[in-house]
Amino acid sequence: MSGEIVNLRLARKRKAREEAEAKAADNRVKFGRAKAEKSLTAATKALDGKKLEAHRREHGDDPGDD
Known part of the structure; x- marks a missing residue:
C-alpha cells in the first residue's frame, strides 16, 4: 500500500489542460490556414469587389430615366 500521494485538485487541472491542448491541436x-492562404483569399475577395464595382451601372444610364 505504499503508493504515491496525489493531490486530486492538481491531477484534475493537469488532465483538463491536457484535454484542452488536444482539442486545440485538433x-x-x-480550421487553421496558412498566412499565404489567408492573404490570397483576401486579395481575391478585394479583386472581385473591384470588378463588381467597375461593372456597376449608374442611375442615369437607363434610357427610361427622363
Whole structure:
C-alpha cells in the first residue's frame, strides 16, 4: 500500500489542460490556414469587389430615366 500521494485538485487541472491542448491541436488542424492562404483569399475577395464595382451601372444610364 505504499503508493504515491496525489493531490486530486492538481491531477484534475493537469488532465483538463491536457484535454484542452488536444482539442486545440485538433482545431488547428481543422480550421487553421496558412498566412499565404489567408492573404490570397483576401486579395481575391478585394479583386472581385473591384470588378463588381467597375461593372456597376449608374442611375442615369437607363434610357427610361427622363
